[in-house]
Structure formats: C-alpha cells, structure tokens
Amino acid sequence: MNRTxxxxxxxGVGGIVTANHLAKLIPRENEIVLIEKNKDHSFAASYLWLMVNKRTPRQVTSPLRELVDKRVNILFEEVKQVDVESKTISTGKSKIxxxxxxxxxxxELDKTHFDKQQYGVHNFFTYEGARKLNDELQNFGGGNVSIVISSLxxxxxxxxxxxAMLIADFLKCQKFQNKVTVNLYTPEPQPLPVAGPELGNSVKEIMISKGIGFHPQNRLTTVNYSERKIEFESGSSVKYDLLVLIPSHKAPEVVIKSGLVDESGWIHVNKDTLETKHNNVFAIGDVTSITIPGRWQPDKPMKLPKAGVFAHSQAFTISEIIASRILNKESKEIFCGDGFCMLEVGEDLAGFAYGDFYGSPHPDVKLKRLGKIWHWGKVLFEKWWLAPIGFRKNVLQSLLKVGSSVLKIPVKL
Ligand SMILES: Cc1cc2nc3c(=O)[nH]c(=O)nc-3n(C[C@H](O)[C@H](O)[C@H](O)COP(=O)(O)OP(=O)(O)OC[C@H]3O[C@@H](n4cnc5c(N)ncnc54)[C@H](O)[C@@H]3O)c2cc1C
Structure with a gap:
C-alpha cells in the first residue's frame, strides 16, 4: 500500500475529532498532519460560564497536544496558502x-469592535473576550445592558x-435588580429561526420571564462609541452602558483566497459526504455553507447552523469516508443532519433541543423541558472534551458515577 x-x-472541534478518529481507522504507515496556529485549545461553549464567573480561564483550556492522538503530527503553524490544484499547503515555515x-x-470574527472595552463594548465569542467581560460584569455599576447580534x-x-440569560441572572445575583435592564437585539425574526416557531417561542418566553427585552428584526448599522449609542437600519437608536456584541463572522482569509468559497462566502460541500468540488478535498464545520430544506423568510433559505455538534459528527463521517478510500473499501457513510443543543438558561438549568436538520419540508427540531440534567450533561461533555486523550474514558466513567448519584438516576457503566 502507498503511504498516504x-x-x-x-x-478546533472538527479538526481534533477528525485527527483522533482517523488515527483509529487507518494503518500506521499513513501520515496524519494537523496544522493549527494555537498551542492551547479552549472549549467555546464554556466561554459562557467563564463570562459569569463559573469557570476560571484555566478550566476552559487544554494544551492541544494532550487532546490529540500521539501518532498525529501537529504543526503549530499558521496556514498561509491552500492550493488544491497542486495539492499543497503552505505555512510561513513549511510546504506540505x-x-x-x-x-x-x-x-473568522470581525475584530472591528474588539479592544473597545473603554467604551463599554465587549463580546463573549472569544476566550479573551469572555475573560474581559467577566471583569466588567464583576465591576458593573448598573445600567442598560444591550446584547446585539451584529449579523447573520x-x-x-x-x-x-x-x-443574555446568564448575564441577566448574574447581575440579578449582584443585587442589581432595579438598576439593570437587559435587552437583546437581532436581525432574526425569532430566536433560533432554524429550529422552528415552537422552540423560538419557548426561548422568548423564558427570556421574558427573566425580564429580558427581546427585539427581533433589528439590523445593527453603527456603534457610536463616544455617545455609547447603537444605531439600527430602521433609524432607531439605543443608549447603552454595557454593549455585548456578537461579532460578524466570515470564512478565514486564507480560505477565501483559496478560491473554494461560493457566493455565500463559505465553502460549498456535498451535504452528505462533505466533499468539495475537488476530489478528496473535504470541508467541515463552521467554514461550510449547507443549504437545508425550508425558508425562514421568503427570500432566505435555511442553512445548517454553525455548531460544534455538527463539526463533531461531520468529522466522523469524513474520517470513515477517507479511511475506506485508503483501504479501497466501499463506504456508505453519510452525514445525516441530526443535531442537538443543551441551551443554558441560568440557575444551572438547561433545555435540550434535538432533531433532524435535514428533515423535509423543514428541520424537525424538538425541545425537552428545562431540567438540571441537561445542564449537567453539558458540564459532563465539557470535562470529557478537555481531558487528556488517554484519560477520557476514566473521566467519563467517574463523572457518570458522580452525576448518577447527584441526580439520583441509575447509570449503567
Ligand atoms: C460562546 C460560544 C458557545 C458555543 N456553544 C456551543 C454549544 O453549546 N454547542 C455547539 O454545538 N456549538 C457551540 N458553539 C459553536 C462551536 O464552538 C463551533 O461551531 C465549533 O467550534 C466549530 O468547529 P470548527 O472545527 O468548524 O471550528 P473551530 O472549532 O473554530 O476550529 C477552527 C480552528 O482553526 C484554527 N485556525 C483558523 N485559521 C487558521 C490558520 N490560518 N492557520 C492555522 N489554524 C487556523 C483556529 O485557531 C481554530 O482552532 C459555541 C460557540 C461559541 C462562541
């Protein structure tokens, strides 16, 4: 067999799972190279807890080397060029x-409003952002908190x-009840439009019960730092004391330059195999754009959400496909579009949304009642994900034991 x-x-999520799964599936003579610019991996779902003091920065990061199978060669370098024609990747230091x-x-996140903390502008979509927002929340003197989704x-x-819910709860606990207002502004017509009206309404109701104002169909145009004011396309504007921005997202520059993105600005892939228009070139996770059945507005087709749960399962799919091609076996493996989310609502409670995002005529997503069990499920996953690869099984078993005794639910190990 030739060396491949x-x-x-x-x-990140997709790369780690692909590397580890491939390491199990393909013979040792084949080489697996993982290229990542950061030595430490942080678990993005935990930024929410970091922001409200439920985690220390150390608790949400691990050295990447510890999370990846030893046989995988990791290059801690920045990818500068992807050339799919000559099948070469260039970093500043290497050509592979x-x-x-x-x-x-x-x-990639738009950094325009990063480092504007002196104007009360924060975000929790990066590790650094969540850390700084935590400092701000601890020292916050009260006022109007605006959480704004910049774009889709x-x-x-x-x-x-x-x-929004964790911030509202955190500030409530700081005894700010009457000195704080929390409002969320979004260009979307409802929360999580991809998951359908039932789930959107449930999330809206929970937010309202926490006193959070929900303002759909508001498209941000300007942040006026000196006046601490945000302006929307409709012409309305709002004064803020603390502005928490969800930054705009785009595909990384190196991907745009590679010529692999389509008019959506993201990589188009086959929705079942995740293969791009180039043979043996796959793309998974947030960098892709996958159209799914249904429309959330007449001119807006639904897209598969950008979420770790999808990056994770797509990584399994492509590892199986790649392994079977290397081993000259037939593969029937496809990504089926199933996904789930534990939605934190504060007070150690979470909802559980799950469903078939490839369902027709629109995604079929259901929400389970709020419960502590979903919150603890998310905590368990966090601990497992950040544990060194050799200890993951032990960590999972101990956590399940603790979880089953705390929740008084019998768990078979
Ligand atoms: C606050 C927050 C909470 C979230 N909660 C959840 C949740 O509860 N459930 C869920 O499913 N998803 C959640 N997500 C989303 C989830 O984190 C992402 O969807 C997931 O990480 C996507 O995986 P990925 O592999 O596509 O990209 P990433 O995990 O972002 O990995 C991309 C990697 O590429 C590296 N990189 C980028 N450019 C270069 C370059 N030029 N050279 C070298 N390396 C490079 C980056 O450093 C990064 O490590 C959350 C995200 C945030 C921000």
Whole structure:
C-alpha cells in the first residue's frame, strides 16, 4: 500500500475529532498532519460560564497536544496558502503535500469592535473576550445592558440567547435588580429561526420571564462609541452602558483566497459526504455553507447552523469516508443532519433541543423541558472534551458515577 498523507487544517472541534478518529481507522504507515496556529485549545461553549464567573480561564483550556492522538503530527503553524490544484499547503515555515485534505478552519470574527472595552463594548465569542467581560460584569455599576447580534450567520444559534440569560441572572445575583435592564437585539425574526416557531417561542418566553427585552428584526448599522449609542437600519437608536456584541463572522482569509468559497462566502460541500468540488478535498464545520430544506423568510433559505455538534459528527463521517478510500473499501457513510443543543438558561438549568436538520419540508427540531440534567450533561461533555486523550474514558466513567448519584438516576457503566 502507498503511504498516504492526510492534512487537516485547523485544530478546533472538527479538526481534533477528525485527527483522533482517523488515527483509529487507518494503518500506521499513513501520515496524519494537523496544522493549527494555537498551542492551547479552549472549549467555546464554556466561554459562557467563564463570562459569569463559573469557570476560571484555566478550566476552559487544554494544551492541544494532550487532546490529540500521539501518532498525529501537529504543526503549530499558521496556514498561509491552500492550493488544491497542486495539492499543497503552505505555512510561513513549511510546504506540505497532501493526498487528502480536510479544511476545518472555522469562522473568522470581525475584530472591528474588539479592544473597545473603554467604551463599554465587549463580546463573549472569544476566550479573551469572555475573560474581559467577566471583569466588567464583576465591576458593573448598573445600567442598560444591550446584547446585539451584529449579523447573520453566526456560530451556535443558541449562544447569544444563553449569554443574555446568564448575564441577566448574574447581575440579578449582584443585587442589581432595579438598576439593570437587559435587552437583546437581532436581525432574526425569532430566536433560533432554524429550529422552528415552537422552540423560538419557548426561548422568548423564558427570556421574558427573566425580564429580558427581546427585539427581533433589528439590523445593527453603527456603534457610536463616544455617545455609547447603537444605531439600527430602521433609524432607531439605543443608549447603552454595557454593549455585548456578537461579532460578524466570515470564512478565514486564507480560505477565501483559496478560491473554494461560493457566493455565500463559505465553502460549498456535498451535504452528505462533505466533499468539495475537488476530489478528496473535504470541508467541515463552521467554514461550510449547507443549504437545508425550508425558508425562514421568503427570500432566505435555511442553512445548517454553525455548531460544534455538527463539526463533531461531520468529522466522523469524513474520517470513515477517507479511511475506506485508503483501504479501497466501499463506504456508505453519510452525514445525516441530526443535531442537538443543551441551551443554558441560568440557575444551572438547561433545555435540550434535538432533531433532524435535514428533515423535509423543514428541520424537525424538538425541545425537552428545562431540567438540571441537561445542564449537567453539558458540564459532563465539557470535562470529557478537555481531558487528556488517554484519560477520557476514566473521566467519563467517574463523572457518570458522580452525576448518577447527584441526580439520583441509575447509570449503567
Ligand atoms: C460562546 C460560544 C458557545 C458555543 N456553544 C456551543 C454549544 O453549546 N454547542 C455547539 O454545538 N456549538 C457551540 N458553539 C459553536 C462551536 O464552538 C463551533 O461551531 C465549533 O467550534 C466549530 O468547529 P470548527 O472545527 O468548524 O471550528 P473551530 O472549532 O473554530 O476550529 C477552527 C480552528 O482553526 C484554527 N485556525 C483558523 N485559521 C487558521 C490558520 N490560518 N492557520 C492555522 N489554524 C487556523 C483556529 O485557531 C481554530 O482552532 C459555541 C460557540 C461559541 C462562541
């Protein structure tokens, strides 16, 4: 058998799962190279807890090397060029040829409003942002908190709503009840439009019960730092004391330059196999754009949400496909569009939304009643995800034991 090189770009959710799963599936003579610019991996779902003091910065990060199978060669370098014609990847330091390529570079965030903390502008979509927002929330003197979704699409459709609820709860606990207002502004018609009206209404009701104002169909145009004012396309404006912005997202520059993006600005892939228009070149996770059945506005087709849960299961699919091609076996593996989300609502409670996002005529997503069990499920996943790869099984078993005794639910190990 010829030696094959699989290059994975990006050591986030999709890249880590692909590297580890491929390491189990393909014979050792084949090389797996993972290229990632950061030595430490942070778990994005935990930024919400970091923001409201429920985690320390150390608790939400791990060295990437500890999370990835030893046989995977990790290059801690920045990808500068992707050339699918010559099958070469260039970083500042190396040039690597590939037989199979997996692009898992995620989404790039617009940094325009980063480092504007002196004007009360924050975000919790980055590790650094969540850390600084935590400082701000602890020292906040009260006033109007505005959470604003800058533009669509953004990763994790539930995150801004979870963030708003956690911030409202945190400030309530700081005994600010009458000195704080929390409002969320979004260009969307409802929370999580992809998940349908039932789920959107449930989230809206929970927010209202927490005293959070919900303002749909508001498109942000300007942030006036000196006056601490935000302006919307409709002409209306709002004064803020603390502005929490969900930054605009786009495909990383290196991906745009590669010529792989379509008119959506993201990589178009086959929705079942995640293969791009180039043979043996795959893209997974946030960097892709996958149209799914249904429309959330007459001119707006639904897109598969950008979420870790999809990056994770797509990574399994493509690993199976790549392994079967290397081993000259037939593969029937496809990504089926199933996904779920534990939606944090504060007070250690979460909802659980799950469903078939490829369902026709529109995604079929259901919400389970709020419960502590979903919150603890998310905590469990966090601990498992950030545990060194060799200890993951033990961590999972101990946590399940603790979880089952705390929740008084019998769990078979
Ligand atoms: C606050 C928050 C909460 C969230 N909560 C959830 C949740 O509860 N459930 C859920 O399913 N999803 C959640 N998500 C979304 C989830 O984190 C992302 O959808 C997921 O990480 C996408 O995986 P990915 O592999 O596509 O990209 P990423 O995980 O973002 O990985 C991309 C990697 O590529 C690297 N990279 C980028 N450019 C280069 C380059 N040029 N060279 C080298 N390396 C590069 C980056 O450093 C990064 O490590 C949340 C996100 C946020 C921000």
């Amino acid at each position: 090189t699989i290059v994975i770009l990006g050591g 040829n590939f037989n199979f390529l997996v692009i898992a570079l995620g989404a 699409p953004y990763k994790c459709p539930g995150a801004p709503y979870e963030g």
